[in-house]
Amino acid sequence: MCGIVGYIGPRDATPIIYNGLKRLEYRGYDSAGIAVLQNENIEVRREAGKLSMLGGLLETSPISGNIGIGHTRWATHGAPSARNAHPHLGQTGRVVVVQNGIVENYLEIKDELTSEGVDFKSDTDTETIVHLVEHYLASGLDLVEAARKTFKYIRGANVVVLMSADEPDKIIAARIGNAGGVVVGYGDGEMFAASDVPAILEHTRKVTFLESHQMAVLTREGVRFETIDGSRIRPEIQTVAWDPIAAEKGEYRHFMQKEIQEQVRALTDTLAGRVDFEAGRIRLPDLNLTPELAKRITKIYITACGTAAYAGMVGKFLIEKIARIPVEVEIGSEFRYRDPIIDANTVVLAISQSGETADTLAAMEEGRRKGAIVWSIVNAIGSQAMRIADGTIAMQTGPEIGVASTKAFTAPLIDQYMLAILLADMRGTIDEKTRRELVSDLRLVPDLAGRTLAREADVEKVAHAFKDIRSCLYLGRGINMPIAYEGALKLKEISYIHAEGYPAGEMKHGPIALIDREMPVLCIAPKDPWHEKMISQIQQAKARDGIVIAVATDGDELVASMADHVLWVPKMPWLLSPVITVLPLQQLAYHIATLRGLDVDQPRNLAKSVTVE
Numbered sequence: 001m002c003g004i005v006g007y008i009g010p011r012d013a014t015p016i017i018y019n020g021l022k023r024l025e026y027r028g029y030d031s032a033g034i035a036v037l038q039n040e041n042i043e044v045r046r047e048a049g050k051l052s053m054l055g056g057l058l059e060t061s062p063i064s065g066n067i068g069i070g071h072t073r074w075a076t077h078g079a080p081s082a083r084n085a086h087p088h089l090g091q092t093g094r095v096v097v098v099q100n101g102i103v104e105n106y107l108e109i110k111d112e113l114t115s116e117g118v119d120f121k122s123d124t125d126t127e128t129i130v131h132l133v134e135h136y137l138a139s140g141l142d143l144v145e146a147a148r149k150t151f152k153y154i155r156g157a158n159v160v161v162l163m164s165a166d167e168p169d170k171i172i173a174a175r176i177g178n179a180g181g182v183v184v185g186y187g188d189g190e191m192f193a194a195s196d197v198p199a200i201l202e203h204t205r206k207v208t209f210l211e212s213h214q215m216a217v218l219t220r221e222g223v224r225f226e227t228i229d230g231s232r233i234r235p236e237i238q239t240v241a242w243d244p245i246a247a248e249k250g251e252y253r254h255f256m257q258k259e260i261q262e263q264v265r266a267l268t269d270t271l272a273g274r275v276d277f278e279a280g281r282i283r284l285p286d287l288n289l290t291p292e293l294a295k296r297i298t299k300i301y302i303t304a305c306g307t308a309a310y311a312g313m314v315g316k317f318l319i320e321k322i323a324r325i326p327v328e329v330e331i332g333s334e335f336r337y338r339d340p341i342i343d344a345n346t347v348v349l350a351i352s353q354s355g356e357t358a359d360t361l362a363a364m365e366e367g368r369r370k371g372a373i374v375w376s377i378v379n380a381i382g383s384q385a386m387r388i389a390d391g392t393i394a395m396q397t398g399p400e401i402g403v404a405s406t407k408a409f410t411a412p413l414i415d416q417y418m419l420a421i422l423l424a425d426m427r428g429t430i431d432e433k434t435r436r437e438l439v440s441d442l443r444l445v446p447d448l449a450g451r452t453l454a455r456e457a458d459v460e461k462v463a464h465a466f467k468d469i470r471s472c473l474y475l476g477r478g479i480n481m482p483i484a485y486e487g488a489l490k491l492k493e494i495s496y497i498h499a500e501g502y503p504a505g506e507m508k509h510g511p512i513a514l515i516d517r518e519m520p521v522l523c524i525a526p527k528d529p530w531h532e533k534m535i536s537q538i539q540q541a542k543a544r545d546g547i548v549i550a551v552a553t554d555g556d557e558l559v560a561s562m563a564d565h566v567l568w569v570p571k572m573p574w575l576l577s578p579v580i581t582v583l584p585l586q587q588l589a590y591h592i593a594t595l596r597g598l599d600v601d602q603p604r605n606l607a608k609s610v611t612v613e
């Protein structure tokens with residue numbers, strides 16, 4: 001999870017930025033760098049690895065100045081290395097940029113700029129930003145206008161912070177889409193920009209959070225806020241709570257709300273270092289997977305608990321569809337008691353946010369005992385499920401504090417999608433065109449998530465209508481059937497309302513008797529291969545006087561004409577649709593629970609990690 005810190009003021013920027021990045025270290029990264037304006041020139045120091053590596057470089061080759069920007073990076077495009085680390089200088093050496101997110105159209109921008117003679121030094125999408133700014137500066141625009149044109153031209157969810165040696169009185173920060181936060185901090189004769197509050201907390205408690213499609217021009221005297229389109233705005237100045245926990249929540253009331261919104265950045269980060277968009281290939285180095293091993297796998301058991309198990313149910317669909325390997329999903333607490341059929345060509349894949357869930361660890365041990373290849377998809381670095389596995393995929397979402405799992409549900413969906421592509425690629429069961437298309441679709445995910453999450457106010461309205469219900473049915477089909485289970489669990493565990501996820505096709509075999517005006521039905525009905533089936537399901541519910549909330553794809557007038565409420569999601573590749581269809585369900589559960597005045601982050605009777613049987 002990338003970290004950004006910028007400073008402009010009377011003090012030396014280097015230690016302020018370096019220490020600010022250290023406070024963002026918990027979020028994980030694989031390279032770091034700082035740029036400061038020194039004697040009217042931009043000096044950059046970058047190093048792969050941990051911040052201490054950069055610290056060592058700064059000792060042997062110090063830089064200091066009163067304006068600077070710094071960055072810790074999860075590699076999304078290009079391997080983690082000094083040459084790919086941020087900040088990135090343009091060709092003139094007069095402009096420097098740091099970025100969080102994915103520039104979806106970077107390949108076409110790179111082609112255009114290369115044809116104009118720009119010589120790219122890195123494999124990153126970030127470098128297209130600094131060259132674009134220089135391109136517009138060369139056309140006669142000043143830094144603010146050159147930056148604005150750049151922000152309007154790049155596509156995708158991104159955070160960008162930049163500065164120029166030729167206009168040394170300002171730093172420009174922008175948030176385009178929902179690729180994580182930008183917080184502006186107000187000092188006395190100095191200003192700060194950062195990707196999260198902890199980075200600047202020791203200097204100021206007065207902050208402003210940028211919204212999507214907003215930019216800020218920071219000077220020593222203060223800050224000017226505008227929309228990317230150029231309208232002047234005056235967002236409020238907030239005073240951040242003094243305690244670090246409250247400060248951690250930043251602009252949010254609960255960790256769960258913050259983590260729901262953080263999914264754009266978490267989904268970007270779980271792609272980090274694993275997707276080669278140009279080659280259309282996936283790399284999962286920590287899985288220790290070889291083509292020989294991939295070819296001999298005959299069966300995969302996915303084992304997990306709760307939300308993680310529902311992520312595994314989506315993974316089953318993805319791996320069977322893309323890699324054509326038989327997959328069974330086994331609840332952790334049941335797996336070791338059913339004497340599973342396992343041999344040396346069987347994989348037991350555990351999914352666990354905490355990596356310490358007793359039932360899941362026991363299932364891994366059962367697989368180990370019977371000679372299986374044991375893998376894990378884990379969020380908590382250094383946890384048991386990560387340590388005891390033969391190979392692992394880190395979710396890379398950063399700490400998940402809310403007991404109700406959100407970003408640690410969507411990240412493993414992407415991780416399993418990538419795993420399926422890698423397995424198919426190594427087994428030679430996928431043609432290059434299909435593989436490239438599947439990989440390319442990953443580029444869309446952060447922005448699709450950001451656009452969906454931005455509709456929270458619409459979801460909150462529906463929450464008001466349903467906050468007093470006593471029970472609810474969640475129905476889904478095909479790849480979105482597990483989303484019915486997950487949506488119901490979210491509502492159950494934080495609002496204490498009974499909810500049941502069900503395969504939609506099963507309703508006619510009994511549960512449909514439940515439907516009446518007191519039993520609302522939530523139908524997950526995006527434009528996927530089961531859309532027509534879900535239309536029929538909605539009709540059946542309405543025919544029984546049921547109240548229907550539908551998750552539907554933008555523009556689906558048929559669903560809109562039938563359902564009582566619609567939670568809209570953008571058009572998306574259906575294999576990736578669960579990552580998106582779950583988002584309004586997370587928000588719905590969150591708002592119903594908060595309207596009921598409940599402790600969303602610490603629901604009664606629940607623990608964040610169930611380390612007992």
Ligand code: AGP
Binds near residue numbers: 355
């Ligand atoms: C999810 O919202 C719940 N808190 C719970 O079901 C959780 O997913 C389950 O306990 C597994 O936890 P883990 O991912 O840490 O193994």
